[in-house]
Amino acid sequence: MALTGVQIYKFLPKTNCKECDFPTCLAFAMKLAAGGVELAACPYVSDEGKAALAAASKPPIRLVTIGAGEKKIEVGNETVLFRHEKTFVHPTGLVVRIKDTASADDVAKTVAEVSGYSVDRVGMTFGLDGFAIQNDSGDAAAFAKCVETVSSKSDLPLILMATDPAAMSAALGKVGDAKPLIYAATKDNIDQMVELAKKCGCALAVRSSDGLNELAELTEKAIAAGVEDLIIDSGVRDFAGTLTTLTQIRRLALAKRFEPLGYPVITFPGEGASSLDEEAVLAAQHIAKYGSIVVIDNFTPALALALITMRLNIYTDPQKPIQMKPGLYQIGEPKAESPLCVTTNFSLTYFSIAGELEGAGWASWLLVCDTERLSVLTAWSAGKFDAEKIAKTVKGENAAEKVSHRNVIIPGGVAVLRGELEEELPDWKIMVGPREAMAVGGYLKENWKN
Numbered sequence: 001m002a003l004t005g006v007q008i009y010k011f012l013p014k015t016n017c018k019e020c021d022f023p024t025c026l027a028f029a030m031k032l033a034a035g036g037v038e039l040a041a042c043p044y045v046s047d048e049g050k051a052a053l054a055a056a057s058k059p060p061i062r063l064v065t066i067g068a069g070e071k072k073i074e075v076g077n078e079t080v081l082f083r084h085e086k087t088f089v090h091p092t093g094l095v096v097r098i099k100d101t102a103s104a105d106d107v108a109k110t111v112a113e114v115s116g117y118s119v120d121r122v123g124m125t126f127g128l129d130g131f132a133i134q135n136d137s138g139d140a141a142a143f144a145k146c147v148e149t150v151s152s153k154s155d156l157p158l159i160l161m162a163t164d165p166a167a168m169s170a171a172l173g174k175v176g177d178a179k180p181l182i183y184a185a186t187k188d189n190i191d192q193m194v195e196l197a198k199k200c201g202c203a204l205a206v207r208s209s210d211g212l213n214e215l216a217e218l219t220e221k222a223i224a225a226g227v228e229d230l231i232i233d234s235g236v237r238d239f240a241g242t243l244t245t246l247t248q249i250r251r252l253a254l255a256k257r258f259e260p261l262g263y264p265v266i267t268f269p270g271e272g273a274s275s276l277d278e279e280a281v282l283a284a285q286h287i288a289k290y291g292s293i294v295v296i297d298n299f300t301p302a303l304a305l306a307l308i309t310m311r312l313n314i315y316t317d318p319q320k321p322i323q324m325k326p327g328l329y330q331i332g333e334p335k336a337e338s339p340l341c342v343t344t345n346f347s348l349t350y351f352s353i354a355g356e357l358e359g360a361g362w363a364s365w366l367l368v369c370d371t372e373r374l375s376v377l378t379a380w381s382a383g384k385f386d387a388e389k390i391a392k393t394v395k396g397e398n399a400a401e402k403v404s405h406r407n408v409i410i411p412g413g414v415a416v417l418r419g420e421l422e423e424e425l426p427d428w429k430i431m432v433g434p435r436e437a438m439a440v441g442g443y444l445k446e447n448w449k450n
């Protein structure tokens with residue numbers, strides 16, 4: 001049973017030293033009780049206090065790992081309902097389903113396409129996270145063979161999907177210590193599936209076909225039998241049903257600290273959709289609320305890009321915009337006569353302008369000013385992107401040694417800085433670029449004469 005804030009407060013030092021970033025020990029205790037902070041944030045809790053508070057500091061949604069090695073999927077450990085409250089911490093695992101009824105050639109093709117897919121966004125490389133192999137044939141040998149094929153061709157984490165414990169056991173024998181997720185324990189097979197999970201040290205998915213009460217009973221049974229790394233499946237598949245059910249599960253886990261449902265959730269948008277488009281929309285809904293693992297049935301690069309972008313948006317900490325290190329960057333292979341553009345160190349701003357320059361074929365110098373991760377207009381209105389800052393960066397990065405001309409292009413949104421900047425950089429001609437990054441190619445075509 002979770003402790004209240006007042007109960008937790010009794011175990012804290014009560015010095016109000018503020019080292020935990022809370023003004024008082026009581027404020028820290030209240031937040032800890034709500035699952036919004038970890039006990040480790042207070043360095044002064046005694047060992048006795050730590051033991052007593054273990055239950056309160058336990059994450060309301062358990063962190064569960066699928067797979068092993070660098071590419072393992074970690075899901076759960078979420079502490080908030082809305083990302084603006086704090087942040088969502090473990091991005092949704094995006095997994096592609098393969099059925100054991102598919103031909104060997106089709107399986108190999110899908111594995112190669114999914115494993116080889118990657119996309120660069122804001123300076124980072126992303127891909128899909130794993131495969132879910134389903135015993136669609138009902139044949140244990142065919143299932144084991146398919147699992148062996150996928151496992152031999154990819155090092156991505158696996159989810160093994162079978163309701164027959166014998167088929168599951170045979171498939172587990174083909175993956176060594178890859179620690180796949182066993183999917184799924186139901187009311188009919190939970191005892192055998194729990195034993196397999198314990199024997200292999202794998203996480204276990206628990207699926208209900210009769211509502212959240214049954215789901216909670218099944219997780220409690222698995223925990224009592226010694227398996228705590230659980231993933232839960234409500235059994236609901238449609239748009240409205242998954243939205244309400246997954247929200248209810250998240251609320252019960254966080255707001256009510258209802259431990260039997262305090263586990264990451266797996267979803268199957270393809271089973272609630274009647275077309276590829278609907279699957280894409282439902283998968284996006286599950287990424288936003290509150291799918292920890294989303295299994296898609298139809299891999300295409302377009303769908304993967306859309307879902308990865310959606311995931312990146314949801315799981316980026318809104319209070320910590322991604323930033324670029326200030327400096328002088330090369331876009332392509334610029335020469336001394338190439339354009340010199342100025343921007344801010346908010347990464348989305350940087351990658352917007354860099355992408356447009358690259359896409360338009362303009363090898364350029366891109367000077368990134370330290371604006372404390374703010375975009376152009378936000379930084380300007382906050383006084384963090386002004387003529388003095390730009391001039392200091394031009395000089396500090398020795399831009400004059402890189403280019404043979406003396407033209408510097410500032411964003412159109414801060415055209416107002418031109419006069420001041422001419423005073424700060426008397427040897428330079430200040431050019432005012434377009435307001436939007438997408439117009440930079442056309443602007444340079446018309447205005448860059450070097």
Ligand code: SF4
Pocket residue numbers: 012013014015016017018019020021022023024025028041042043044045
């Ligand atoms: S760090 Fe610990 S002792 Fe200091 S204010 Fe926070 S809870 Fe209290």
